[in-house]
Amino acid sequence: MKRSFTTLTEATLITAVVQHGYGEIITDALLEVGIQGSTVHGAMGVGIRERLGALGVAVDAERDVVNVMVSSDEVDRVFERVFLAGKLDTPGMGFMYATPLMQAATYVPPSILSKYSGT
Amino acid sequence: MARRNTIRFGDYIQAMSIDSQKIPFQELMPEPLFDRHGKEHPQPVPKMKLGGGDVLKILQPYLSTRFIDQARAVVPLALYLALFQYLVLQTPVMDASIIAGGLFAVMIGLMMFMEGLKLGLMPFGEIIGNTLPRKLPLPGVLCIAFLLGIGVTFAEPAIGALQVAGSIVDPEKAPYLFTLLNDRSGATVLLVGLGVGLAAVLGTVRFLRGWSLKPMIFMSVLPTLILSVIAFMDPELTKIVGLAWDCGAVTTGPVTVPLVLALGIGVASAAGKGADSSLSGFGIVTLASVFPILGVLLLSFYTAYTVPPELIIEKAAEIKLAAQSAASQPQWFEATPWTEVILGVRAIVPLVIFLAVVLLVILREKLKNAFITYYGIILAVVGMCIFNIGLTYGLAKLGDQSGGLIAGAFTSIDAITASPLYSMTVGVGIAGLFAWVLGLSATLAEPALNALGMTVQNLTNGAFKKSMLMFAVAFGVATGIMLGVLKLIYGFHIMYILIPGYTLGLILTLLSTEEFVNVGWDSAGVTTGPVTVPLVLAMGLGFGNALGSTDGFGILAAASICPIVAVLTLGIYVQFKIKLEERRVAREGEME
Numbered sequence: 001m002k003r004s005f006t007t008l009t010e011a012t013l014i015t016a017v018v019q020h021g022y023g024e025i026i027t028d029a030l031l032e033v034g035i036q037g038s039t040v041h042g043a044m045g046v047g048i049r050e051r052l053g054a055l056g057v058a059v060d061a062e063r064d065v066v067n068v069m070v071s072s073d074e075v076d077r078v079f080e081r082v083f084l085a086g087k088l089d090t091p092g093m094g095f096m097y098a099t100p101l102m103q104a105a106t107y108v109p110p111s112i113l114s115k116y117s118g119t
Numbered sequence: 120m121a122r123r124n125t126i127r128f129g130d131y132i133q134a135m136s137i138d139s140q141k142i143p144f145q146e147l148m149p150e151p152l153f154d155r156h157g158k159e160h161p162q163p164v165p166k167m168k169l170g171g172g173d174v175l176k177i178l179q180p181y182l183s184t185r186f187i188d189q190a191r192a193v194v195p196l197a198l199y200l201a202l203f204q205y206l207v208l209q210t211p212v213m214d215a216s217i218i219a220g221g222l223f224a225v226m227i228g229l230m231m232f233m234e235g236l237k238l239g240l241m242p243f244g245e246i247i248g249n250t251l252p253r254k255l256p257l258p259g260v261l262c263i264a265f266l267l268g269i270g271v272t273f274a275e276p277a278i279g280a281l282q283v284a285g286s287i288v289d290p291e292k293a294p295y296l297f298t299l300l301n302d303r304s305g306a307t308v309l310l311v312g313l314g315v316g317l318a319a320v321l322g323t324v325r326f327l328r329g330w331s332l333k334p335m336i337f338m339s340v341l342p343t344l345i346l347s348v349i350a351f352m353d354p355e356l357t358k359i360v361g362l363a364w365d366c367g368a369v370t371t372g373p374v375t376v377p378l379v380l381a382l383g384i385g386v387a388s389a390a391g392k393g394a395d396s397s398l399s400g401f402g403i404v405t406l407a408s409v410f411p412i413l414g415v416l417l418l419s420f421y422t423a424y425t426v427p428p429e430l431i432i433e434k435a436a437e438i439k440l441a442a443q444s445a446a447s448q449p450q451w452f453e454a455t456p457w458t459e460v461i462l463g464v465r466a467i468v469p470l471v472i473f474l475a476v477v478l479l480v481i482l483r484e485k486l487k488n489a490f491i492t493y494y495g496i497i498l499a500v501v502g503m504c505i506f507n508i509g510l511t512y513g514l515a516k517l518g519d520q521s522g523g524l525i526a527g528a529f530t531s532i533d534a535i536t537a538s539p540l541y542s543m544t545v546g547v548g549i550a551g552l553f554a555w556v557l558g559l560s561a562t563l564a565e566p567a568l569n570a571l572g573m574t575v576q577n578l579t580n581g582a583f584k585k586s587m588l589m590f591a592v593a594f595g596v597a598t599g600i601m602l603g604v605l606k607l608i609y610g611f612h613i614m615y616i617l618i619p620g621y622t623l624g625l626i627l628t629l630l631s632t633e634e635f636v637n638v639g640w641d642s643a644g645v646t647t648g649p650v651t652v653p654l655v656l657a658m659g660l661g662f663g664n665a666l667g668s669t670d671g672f673g674i675l676a677a678a679s680i681c682p683i684v685a686v687l688t689l690g691i692y693v694q695f696k697i698k699l700e701e702r703r704v705a706r707e708g709e710m711e
Contacts, residue, residue: 021184049491051167055174057238057494058181090176091169 006113010072011104014079015065017043018086018094023064029085030068035078037106038068048092059092069104185234189226192564192650197222199560200521203553208524208540214516221513228506229649231498232276236374239495242486243474244378248385250482257327261320263477264382268316268407269309270470271375278308278369279462279507280653283515284660284672290435293358294428295419296672297435300362303422310418311366314410319379322403326387332402332636333628339409344621346416351614356423361613363415364676367408369652371644373567374470379403401637404644408679459511463504471496506649514653522661522671525550529608532665547608554604557658558597558678561651568592571645575638583638583693591689592642595682600655602681603674607663613673620680627687635690642686643679 016026023040030038043063049056070078075098087093154160169177201212212218252260272278285300299307325335347363350356383403478484486492526532529546541549562568571592572585602616628636655674663671 049488050164052169052177053166054490054494055169055177057491058177087176087180091167091173092177 005105006108006116008104008106008108011069011101012072012075013099013101014068014070014075014082014096015099016082016086016088016094016096017045017063017065018088018096019060019092020062020064021060022086022094023066026064026066026082026085027068029081030078033078033081035068035070035074038066040064040066045094052092056092063094069101072100185230186226188566189229189233192561192566192648193222193226193229195564196557196561196650196654197517199557200517204521204524207549207553208527210524210527212517213520217512218517218520219513221509221511221516223513224505224509225513225650226509228502228504228509229276231502232506233373233502235495235497235499235502236377237495239492239497239499240374240471240474241377241381242488242492242495243471243478244381245385246484246486247474247477247482248381248383249389250385250484251382251477252386252389254482260382260386261323263481264319264323264379264386265316266473267382268314268319268375268379269312270473271378272312272315272370272411273308274374274466274470274503275370275372276374276466276503276506276510276649277372277652278311278466279510280515280656281307281366281369282462283511283653284656288660289664290432294431294435295355295422296358296362298422298426298431299359299415299419302434303418306418307366307415310414311370311411314412314414315370315375315379315407318403318406318410319383322379322406323383323386325402326383331633332405332640333633335402335406336409336628336636336640337625339406339413340621340625343409343413343416344618346413346420347614347617350416350419351612353423355428356419357612359416359419360617361671361673361676363412363419364613364617364679365656365672365674366415367412368644368675368679369656370411371404371408372649372652375407376404376567376645379407401641405637405640408644459507460504462507464500467496467500467503510653514650515657518654518657519661522658522663523665525553525658526662526665530666547605550604550608551601555597555601557655558600559593561654562593562596563589565645565648565651567645567648568642571638571642578634578638579693582697583635583690587689588638588642588686591685592682595642595685596678598685599678599681600674603659603677604662606673606677607659607666607671610666613676616673616677617680620677620684624680624683624687627684627691631687631690632694635687635694639683639686639690643682 018026020042027038027040030036041064043065045061045063048059049061052059066082068078068082079096079098082096083089086096088096149162151159152162197218201215204210204212247263251263255263281300282304285297285304288297288300290297321335324330325332347360350360350363380403478486523532528540528549529543540546568589569585572588575583575588576585603613606613606616624640628640631639652675655678656672659674660671
């Protein structure tokens with residue numbers, strides 16, 4: 001059988017680097033708005049403790065990095081959602097960014113593929 | 120023609136939802152600095168200036184998550200005890216406000232201590248564990264592991280519970296027990312520490328050589344059992360056995376396990392033995408809970424050989440008299456906050472000095488983040504002091520009280536006028552059930568058990584589920600505590616639980632695979648944390664006193680062996696199931 005794959009376009013990657021423990025809070029918030037397929041991995045952050053001085057002890061240097069792909073139309077909505085869920089308006093909490101993706105691919109159900117096969 | 124206004128829908132949504140504005144990142148970054156040769160030189164790190172609101176936002180989650188961790192272990196237990204006392208025993212909690220304050224101090228103290236341990240002591244352990252084996256020959260490393268074992272024992276929060284428990288013991292009834300816990304308590308803790316140190320050394324060598332745990336268990340448990348039997352035969356020393364076996368459960372707490380493990384794993388990985396065995400890390404806990412028993416037994420033999428019991432009773436009376444005369448005008452260091460503070464400082468500071476000497480003098484390493492480490496050490500000391508206060512006024516008091524009152528369910532005691540509240544059978548049943556539920560809920564709340572469960576699930580590729588292990592251990596502990604309580608009610612000796620229990624444990628050890636032996640024997644030590652130990656110890660002593668029994672020790676000892684048996688049995692069952700499954704698959708393969 002000949003295998004084929006479909007490329008998805010107009011996708012954007014949203015990445016949030018937050019304090020350890022907030023990764024799950026963000027993925028839960030994303031699931032609530034119907035965004036599935038987030039990836040979380042751990043990392044170590046450097047720099048914020050030095051800048052906060054004594055308060056730095058309250059900031060966990062261990063970080064969760066959340067990656068999630070969304071359609072470019074939805075970026076603003078999801079971006080805001082992640083910002084609020086991760087409490088990124090707190091000093092030392094973390095940061096986030098959105099990157100336009102050139103290409104993306106995954107399993108696309110045949111029922112959806114058939115809609116596009118004509119064009 | 121009318122002009123048409125266009126707004127991007129995205130902009131509209133954004134404007135409607137939250138205040139947002141755009142700033143080019145370029146404007147936030149500082150200009151690069153160059154010296155006169157045109158070389159770039161480092162930027163100064165400006166301190167961030169924060170308003171009060173932001174400080175609160177940073178601190179609030181930091182404090183609340185750590186507090187909730189401790190509250191989750193303490194509050195349900197305290198509520199359970201209070202409700203049980205109120206509903207079943209029909210007696211309100213006496214000194215409720217003092218106990219509530221004490222329990223609050225326990226939570227605050229443990230919260231600070233655990234955070235201090237993570238920030239202040241663990242970095243030492245990790246650096247020493249990683250670099251020591253490379254800089255020192257093996258005998259030197261083992262020597263330091265041994266000293267570390269002694270140091271961590273003194274720093275263990277639950278050790279303070281032994282001293283508190285000692286004040287409840289009656290010197291007339293059990294003179295040796297009294298002396299080991301009062302005027303010789305330093306020696307007792309030292310012997311326990313020597314045991315932990317020896318366990319650290321043997322455990323580390325085991326990592327290196329890849330020895331099986333089974334022979335080590337036999338070689339450590341059998342002599343301990345034999346010595347216990349000898350002590351059991353002696354009319355005076357027989358009262359020590361319960362305490363000795365309880366010491367094993369007390370030692371393996373939140374300080375000992377991670378610090379000793381960090382060193383052991385560091386040694387193993389420096390020798391290139393760390394990665395190939397997922398079991399490295401197990402075994403030390405087991406040895407660290409058996410050797411202290413041996414140590415305390417030996418100390419009691421020595422004491423019995425050198426000091427006659429009459430002398431101790433005399434001395435105890437003297438101490439009591441001195442205490443009474445001093446009671447009117449206690450020395451400043453004997454008054455309440457100061458004794459606990461001195462105990463706390465004495466527990467942590469020697470360990471810190473020892474770690475610092477190893478790091479700075481022997482290894483000549485520097486701490487990476489000195490400020491955070493100092494903060495952690497201070498936090499650990501302050502937390503330990505607060506915990507000690509809470510231990511005396513919260514956990515020990517509450518445990519002592521409910522232990523004393525539960526006896527009223529089936530026998531007549533002074534505290535409850537209507538006692539016995541129930542008939543003998545119903546009352547004993549209630550007391551047993553009470554102990555069982557207490558053990559189950561206290562164990563399930565222990566965070567270390569959750570971690571062990573995860574490890575086991577990964578180790579067995581999911582065949583041994585995390586929830587299954589947690590339940591097996593909790594079931595074992597609950598049954599053990601219930602047996603311990605029944606032992607007090609019917610007044611039989613703890614050896615009647617220990618000998619069959621450990622015999623069964625040893626037989627199951629022979630039948631089990633190495634993985635389950637490691638997990639099973641470790642599960643006993645892991646589960647008895649700084650909240651459960653003092654509470655159960657005090658409950659047993661209060662209960663024993665109300666019944667006029669000689670010693671209330673032994674409940675923790677019974678709670679240590681039962682989970683071992685439970686986990687090993689379940690392990691054999693899981694293995695059996697896997698084997699059946701394999702056979703079925705093989706047969707199906709043949710049929711095809």
